[in-house]
Amino acid sequence: MTEVGRARRRKEDARLVTGRTRWTDNIQMPGMLYVAFLRSPMAHARITRVDTSAARGRPGVVAVYSGRDFAAEQGSLPCAWPVSEDVVIPDHPPMAVSEVRYVGEAVACVVATDRYKAADALDAIEVDYEPLPAVLDMREALTEDSPKVHESGNKAFTWTFSGGDIDAAFTGAPVVVEREYVQQRLIPTAMEPRAVVASTDGETFTIYSATQIPHVLRVMLAVTTGIPEHKLRVIAPDVGGGFGSKLQVTAEEVLTLLITRRLGKPVKWTESRSEGNLTVHHGRDQIQRISVAAERDGRLRGIKVDLLADMGAYLMLVTPGVPLLGAFMYNGIYKMDAYHFACTGVFTTKMPTDAYRGAGRPEATYALERVMDELAAELGMDPMEIRRRNWIRHEEFPYTTIAGLTYDSGNYEAATDRAMTLFGYDKLRAEQADRRERRDPVQLGIGISTYTEMCGLAPSRVLGSLAYGAGGWEHANVRMLPTGKVEVVTGSSPHGQGHVTAWSQIAADALGVPFEDVSVIHGDTAIATKGMDTYGSRSLVVGGMAVLQACEKVKEKARQVAAHMLEASADDVEFDQGSFRVRGTGAAKTIQEIAFAVFAAHDLPDGFEPRLDADATFDPENFSFPHGTHLCAIEVDTETGQSRIRSYVAVDDVGKVVNPLIVEGQVHGGLAQGIAQALYEEAVYDSEGNLLTTTMADYLIPSAADLPDFVTDRTETPATSNPLGVKGVGEAGTIASTPAVVNAIVDALRPHGVHDVRMPCTPERIWRTLQSVNGGAA
Amino acid sequence: MIPAAFDYVRPQTLEEAAMALAEAGEDAKVLAGGQSLLPLLRLRLSYPSSLVDVGRLSELHGVRDEGDHVFIGAATTHYDVVHSPVVQAECPLVAMATATVADPQVRHRGTFGGSLAHADPAGDLPAVAVALDCAFVARSASGGEREIPASEFFVDYLEPALRADEILVGVKVPKLGPGWGYHYEKFHRTAQSWAIVGVAAAVRRSNGSIEEARIGLTNMGPTPVRASAVEEALRGTPITVPVPGGGNGGPDPIRDACGEAAAGTSPPADLHAQPDYRRHLARVLTHRAVLSAARA
Missing domain, CATH: 3.30.43 (Uridine Diphospho-n-acetylenolpyruvylglucosamine Reductase; domain 2)
Structure with missing residues (x-):
């Protein structure tokens, strides 16, 4: 039986759930010091004075620094994605020196012998601020007389993209529907807060960080701090979730490293949850204006998107690139004649935004799937029917979209049919009609999301054409040990995904060894020396391919040795389930025997290097395009505004599946996060730029108790762009579910005259929406 | 931390x-x-x-049937309150509301008295205490023991009528006797979040009518609120069986009575709800709570 496709329980979990873990915060070193940051209480202000003298005298305090102390060496936090010619990348000091631009920006820090003393001494630092006006609203920020976040103004960049003749598509179109949607600001909430430990032996530096990107971080820290790359080791130990929030080069990482360089001692920083809400980069925060032109029969002519994207106060690692990742997705699974996308990045005095699970694609999918429902309503069509009329048919693959991407494979009909059956679509529509007829205070809504997304980041050449600062390859090293066991070293850096299990399954099949005989090593730049890390649903489709290719190389080497040992030609040696056999004879050698023979090296083919290992670096030829159909039924209590998801069906097509259990977990978690955006989560700043959602009592995330039992299933249309036939799954659930939920809510309330509810669709917002359309008579 | x-x-x-x-x-x-x-x-x-940890004092633990009332030790955990047969039998409203407090982890750690002494109007138990006219037993080194009626216990937001040197020993929950139905209606956004509004209702029925009602409101002001106007209006109201999904047209005296639920309240404004929405919810939820209690 092959390993790929088996619902293997994760190798990681016994250790993780029994607490035998090594989070960054667990790391202790002799003489370790602790740093606490003093953060700006002002959204925008000039720093006129910082007095650290009193804090220096506090018990246990070793050092106190302000931004001025680091000014000469701290550099600027990097932005690796200068998206356009006109992009403005302001200087971004890790610790503010002369001006603060968001509440939470670090202005000083205390280094002390324990973290309590460090926190206590923060009170003794005196900072004088000269207030400057906060800039909070994107549209106001773009007006002439708006106060400026940076000298250069509030516009970060503009970026446009077109396919087809958009004017022709809209001119004379029988139907045009235009809507505006708001992607609220979100706070990624990984279970493990960020933490950093830096240490030095006087010459080299080691930094442990709760990061998704140890390899990228190493490069960036070297560039930022001037510590030579070969003197810097980055380790991502156990990392408890990221969702993009740990795809970053943070001020705290840089400063912790600088403090260690200055003091020569190990230094640790661990954020509190409230500190994290303030200063983990935020997600989404866009205003989307979307127009769709269509024929009366529902056929799409064109889509126009005008986007404002809130950058926050600075451009961080990929801040300006996030909207671009959505730019190619506003056409979704649909055919149309023309498409136009324009985006303006805007600076505000808020925490910078950056990648958050889905990064660009959830926004695009939301606007598109919402507007498809609006178009259906406008035309009096069933919302599924309008989708059917427009989507790319199975026989049309591979299909090059109006946005210029070539979707390699897909079967929207199959996924939709399966979802409709599991959901009981017609029966629910009948119940909806009945409730409407009875004027039931609890109305039923049905929401559809037929999504695709681009992931598996990414072909390096494409990234280059988009001005991204790095490639999209991934690396693996596979080695057979003398006893026949296998070590897989991966450049992917797991933080909850289950790489160890999935890579073991791929290697076990490729080398014909037991699943248990494979171990996977990752997350340390001294050991996993090459990598591009984990984000953008890339691990399996890029990193998994690298593992497979390295295994293939090992196998070919082993075949040479087998042929030599069996005195046969390599062409006559077949590999099956771990054994090399001479075709037509019984003579065979197991791969384990060969591994030992290579180790001994007594009798190898002439010129054969005595090693049974191989490296592979895989650069994908295309993105990965998972797709699926999600259906959501929601009951909305029109008296209170409370909504309750009654059923949720997700049928996803992620191509060939390596481990169904892991896919299931990714889908469940993704759904929870997408539903959370629809119903619960929102970062709120007040009119002075103070973040109000600094605790989990204010920033609500749903728990299992708030979510329905998900009905999940899959169709399997293999990707043709990689030999495994796999597609990414890490973000699909998040991307698909948000519009399914909001479409359901709007569908429930449409007879009341409602055609939008702003996210998150809180009970109060639903109630107020009903109040406004009913003239106060909800 | x-x-x-x-x-x-x-x-x-x-x-x-x-x-x-x-x-x-x-x-x-x-x-x-x-x-x-x-x-x-x-x-x-x-x-x-300094913190004086009373969590392990045996004198503060447990539930006792004391005749005309049930005594709940202040340090009894929510979990133990919910699972007490005496509480379930004699003061079901307490059990119902306590079962909605936060999440299982909190209910295993948090205490009945601690939650009340915190005097957070968004907590679920204060509204129950005022609805049932509980009595709070407090003790100090200098003054010995005294009883504080629930109507005087909640002075202001997070401010109980306990002196700085007083420890809450326990709470006396009166037994209301036969004929009463109970319901705690909690409206919140996630399972473990605070009530946006909560309604604790106890209703005594007789011959198809409401003879007496006791209603406490959660999070409708700086302290828990007794919805006296509704209690008054409900007296003698016939308990009608509502038409399923209906409620349009026709007299609905219970709904009318519950329209007074927000009278005299000063609900807070926060990220989850503005005052006008809370007032609206108070009316809708009081109606639901009373109907549920009347039919319990």
């Missing part, structure tokens, strides 16, 4: 605890389950000089 420094004492008896609290002075705090206090310490919103 990185709180500011504080002293910590864990006395062995209630008497010692009262002494310790008196000695520790104004800035000391009583710690039991820690589910309200520790978040305040964590956020450095509270800087007590």
Whole structure:
């Protein structure tokens, strides 16, 4: 039986759930010091004075620094994605020196012998601020007389993209529907807060960080701090979730490293949850204006998107690139004649935004799937029917979209049919009609999301054409040990995904060894020396391919040795389930025997290097395009505004599946996060730029108790762009579910005259929406 | 959790605890389950000089049937309250509301008395205490024991009628006797979040009508609120069986009576709800709570 496709329980979990873990915060070193940051209480202000003298005298305090102390060496936090010619990348000091631009920006820090003393001494630092006006609203920020976040103004960049003749598509179109949607600001909430430990032996530096990107971080820290790359080791130990929030080069990482360089001692920083809400980069925060032109029969002519994207106060690692990742997705699974996308990045005095699970694609999918429902309503069509009329048919693959991407494979009909059956679509529509007829205070809504997304980041050449600062390859090293066991070293850096299990399954099949005989090593730049890390649903489709290719190389080497040992030609040696056999004879050698023979090296083919290992670096030829159909039924209590998801069906097509259990977990978690955006989560700043959602009592995330039992299933249309036939799954659930939920809510309330509810669709917002359309008579 | 420094004492008896609290002075705090206090310490919103831990004092634990009332020890955990046969049988409204407190982890740690003494109007138990006219038993080293009626216990937001040197020993929950139905209606956004509005309702029925009602409101002001106007209006109201999904047209005296639910309240504004929405919810939810209690 092959390993790929088996619902293997994760190798990681016994250790993780029994607490035998090594989070960054667990790391202790002799003489370790602790740093606490003093953060700006002002959204925008000039720093006129910082007095650290009193804090220096506090018990246990070793050092106190302000931004001025680091000014000469701290550099600027990097932005690796200068998206356009006109992009403005302001200087971004890790610790503010002369001006603060968001509440939470670090202005000083205390280094002390324990973290309590460090926190206590923060009170003794005196900072004088000269207030400057906060800039909070994107549209106001773009007006002439708006106060400026940076000298250069509030516009970060503009970026446009077109396919087809958009004017022709809209001119004379029988139907045009235009809507505006708001992607609220979100706070990624990984279970493990960020933490950093830096240490030095006087010459080299080691930094442990709760990061998704140890390899990228190493490069960036070297560039930022001037510590030579070969003197810097980055380790991502156990990392408890990221969702993009740990795809970053943070001020705290840089400063912790600088403090260690200055003091020569190990230094640790661990954020509190409230500190994290303030200063983990935020997600989404866009205003989307979307127009769709269509024929009366529902056929799409064109889509126009005008986007404002809130950058926050600075451009961080990929801040300006996030909207671009959505730019190619506003056409979704649909055919149309023309498409136009324009985006303006805007600076505000808020925490910078950056990648958050889905990064660009959830926004695009939301606007598109919402507007498809609006178009259906406008035309009096069933919302599924309008989708059917427009989507790319199975026989049309591979299909090059109006946005210029070539979707390699897909079967929207199959996924939709399966979802409709599991959901009981017609029966629910009948119940909806009945409730409407009875004027039931609890109305039923049905929401559809037929999504695709681009992931598996990414072909390096494409990234280059988009001005991204790095490639999209991934690396693996596979080695057979003398006893026949296998070590897989991966450049992917797991933080909850289950790489160890999935890579073991791929290697076990490729080398014909037991699943248990494979171990996977990752997350340390001294050991996993090459990598591009984990984000953008890339691990399996890029990193998994690298593992497979390295295994293939090992196998070919082993075949040479087998042929030599069996005195046969390599062409006559077949590999099956771990054994090399001479075709037509019984003579065979197991791969384990060969591994030992290579180790001994007594009798190898002439010129054969005595090693049974191989490296592979895989650069994908295309993105990965998972797709699926999600259906959501929601009951909305029109008296209170409370909504309750009654059923949720997700049928996803992620191509060939390596481990169904892991896919299931990714889908469940993704759904929870997408539903959370629809119903619960929102970062709120007040009119002075103070973040109000600094605790989990204010920033609500749903728990299992708030979510329905998900009905999940899959169709399997293999990707043709990689030999495994796999597609990414890490973000699909998040991307698909948000519009399914909001479409359901709007569908429930449409007879009341409602055609939008702003996210998150809180009970109060639903109630107020009903109040406004009913003239106060909800 | 990185709180500011504080002293910590864990006395062995209630008497010692009262002494310790008196000695520790104004800035000391009583710690039991820690589910309200520790978040305040964590956020450095509270800087007590010392904590007197009463969580393990046996005198403060357990539920006793004391004839005309049930005595619930202040340090009895929510979990133990919910699972007490005496509470379930004699004061089901307490069991119902307590079962909705936060999440299972909090209910295993948090205490009945601690939650009440925290005097958070968004907590579920204060509204029940005022609806049922509970009595609070407090003790201090200097003044001995005294009883405070629920109507006087909740002075202001997070401010109970306990002196700095007083420890809440327990709460007397009156037995209402036969004929009563109960319901706690909690409206919140996630399972473990605070009530946006909650309604604790006890209704005595007789011959198809409401003879007497007791209604407490959660999070409709700086203290829990007794919805006296609704109680008054409900007296003698016939309990009609509503038409399923209907309710349009026709007289609905219970709904009309519950229209008074927001009278005299001053609900807070926060991220989850503005005052006008809370008033609206109070009316809708009171109606639902009363109907459920009347039909229980």
